[in-house]
Amino acid sequence: MIWALLLLLVPLLGFLIKPVFFRGNVQVISQSEENLHLYQERCSELKNSDLDESTREALQLELDREFLASADEQQHSDVDVGGKNRWLLALSLFAATLAATFLMYQHWGAANEIRATELLRKSSEAQLSVPEREELLSRLALAASKNPDEIEWDYLRARLLNAEGDFAQAAAVFADILVALPEEAVADRATAMTMLAQAQFFAADQQVETQHYELIQQALQLMPDNRQAMGLAGIFAFELQHYNDAIQHWKNIWLSLPAGQEAAYLEQGIRRAAERLTQQGEAVDLSWLQRPEIKVLVDISVAAKAAAQAQDTVFVLAKAVSGPAMPLAAQRLTVADLPQVITLSDAQAMMPGMNLSSYDQVTLVARVSKSGQPVAQAGDWQVEKTPVSNKEPALIKLVISELVQ
Incomplete structure (x- = not known):
């Protein structure tokens, strides 16, 4: 530039x-x-x-x-x-x-902002040196002061301060952001509250204070599905000995997670909170920690098998009876694999928060897809069974026998 x-x-x-070199033919009355x-x-x-x-x-x-x-x-x-x-x-x-x-x-001009953007891009690809990090912080501060209406510069600076371990300064910047945000910016305010509570928590040497918990509760009121806020709320409630609240916060996250390491760590925290309550003489029901599973025997009728090829795809799906159309669990087979017993569980969820644990009643579908696509088309063969409890203990038999018109 x-x-x-x-x-x-x-x-x-x-x-x-x-x-200096060219003088026009202008008549000038000189001193001479x-x-x-x-x-x-x-x-x-x-x-x-x-x-x-x-x-x-x-x-x-x-x-x-x-x-x-x-x-x-x-x-x-x-x-x-x-x-x-x-x-x-x-x-x-x-x-x-x-x-x-x-x-x-x-x-x-935009020289400062351009350089700050270059450093941010570089930081996403490789670790910045100490002088570069210091330069980036100063340039972000300058960009924020020059463009007070563009809160993004302050947000980036606060995130960088957090990453550098300067939690007190990060908290101060997040507090300024929260003041500047309009009331109608619900999602942004919830994010700022969450980041502010986290920065204040670390700035206090991870000693939870009541105002930290109150702030994160305000964030959850604005965005109840904010997983980061729910996780912090569980930590704050546990440290403040509000064990029932901690279990509830962590439960909301656990139910939305598929089986895995993250869910296992969360389960440990839930069981620790339950132990504290048990020591206080309070009974705790953790039966919901047993993840739902549905065992299904998938078979195919004589007529459907005669109309299909051995390599044709078979989809076995569990969908919410009342809810989104996206499957909560899915497994893929071929006609040659039938009959076969399969287990549908949270491990087969297609996206976070959309699993068997989230819905008590489901619809089971088994379909031979001639096109190889999960959506039913004319010429496919299928069977449906509804409603089915997501904790059904008995083996459910599905025989593919209905032609899709």
Whole structure:
């Protein structure tokens, strides 16, 4: 960008220097012409005077000397001003213009933001050096001060301060962001509250205070499905010995997770909170920690098998009876695999929060797909069974026998 500005200054330099070499045919009344006019007037006055001849000749000689002296002085003056001074003036104007352009670009231009963006992009690809991190922080602070309406710069700075371990400063920036956000920006306010509560928690050496929990509860009121807020709320409630609240917060997350390491860690925290309650003499029901499973025997009728090929795809799906159409669990077989017993569980969820644990009643579907696509099309064969409990203990038999018209 700065090179583009310097390139634009080249024609300006030419514009300023041109008068040094090229002077137009402009009629200018110089000091020499004024002196000549005055000399002629005085000569005329002297000629018409009543002085004697010798006096007039003496005065005329004096006038001639004065005129010649002034003409010589003016000639030297014109040479100096016309050459040297015009060069100095042109170069001074160019230097002043260059300096003003650079200073105005630094003040109003986007050089700082461009450099900050470059450093942010680099940080996503590799670890920044200490000087680069310090430069990025200072540039983000400058960008935020120059663009107070663009909260993103402050948000990026606060996240970076958090990552650097400067939690107190990060908390201060998140607090400023929260003040600046309008009330209608619900999602942004919930995120800012969550990040502020987290920064305050770490700034206090991970000692939970009541205001931390209250702040995260406000965030959950704005965004009840915010998983990060729910996790922090569980931690804060546990540290404040609100064990029932901690279990409830963590339960909401656990039910939305498929079986895996994250769910296992969360289950450990839930069981620890339950142990504390048991020690206090309070009974705790953790039966919901047993993940739902449905065992299904999938088979195919004689007519359907005769119309299908051995390599045709068979989809076995569990969908919510009342809810989104996306399957909660799915397994893929071929006609050659049938009959076969399969287990549908949270492990086969297609997206977080959409699993068997989330819905008590489901619809089971087994379908032979001629196209290989899970959506039913004319010519496919299928069977449906509904409603089925997501904790059905008995083996459910599905025989594919119905032609899709």
